[in-house]
Amino acid sequence: xxxxxxxxxxxxxxxxLRYYEEQGLLTSSRSxxxxxxxxxAEVQRVxxxxxxxxAGLSSRVIATVLPCVETPGDQGVVELxxxxxxxxRDRIDADIAHLIETRAALDVLIRANSQHQAELSxxxxxxxxx
Numbered sequence: 001x002x003x004x005x006x007x008x009x010x011x012x013x014x015x016x017l018r019y020y021e022e023q024g025l026l027t028s029s030r031s032x033x034x035x036x037x038x039x040x041a042e043v044q045r046v047x048x049x050x051x052x053x054x055a056g057l058s059s060r061v062i063a064t065v066l067p068c069v070e071t072p073g074d075q076g077v078v079e080l081x082x083x084x085x086x087x088x089r090d091r092i093d094a095d096i097a098h099l100i101e102t103r104a105a106l107d108v109l110i111r112a113n114s115q116h117q118a119e120l121s122x123x124x125x126x127x128x129x130x
Contacts (some may be wrong), residue, residue, distance in 0.1 A: 003028075003036045017046070022058040025049050025066060056092055057085075065127040065130075 003004060007014045020026040023110070026045060026075075028036040052062045061084060068081035 001038050001040070003038070005040045006042060009043050010050075012046055012050065019059075020046070020049055024063055025059060055088075057088055060112065061088055 001009070003014050003017055006012075010017075017026065021028060026042060026049070027040075028038050028042075030070060045066075048066075048128060049062060051064060053059075057065065064084050065081045067077045069076050
């Protein structure tokens, strides 16, 4: 199938499909006219790639994990994919912890600002001298 058909069947833009191919995540054959042609199996592969992106993995990490799907019987490949996913989850956990700390620091500033605003609005208006 051509790239337009793959795009329709997967809901992924042609631009993204080209990107996947540039990153080595997807392969196609070329016609004599240079048009990309994909096998039916690529529909499922694109779906998996989307799931991996949705899980927060980068294209570099996805390229490391995908061989597990292609050679599921190779214990070394399966182990590498598992270790990669665990490492990425740990990275995401660290990012979440940092964001929680950042939010807490911002909450302190918001409370201080709110208190300052309340004090300003409670202060008596200065009397103008004539």
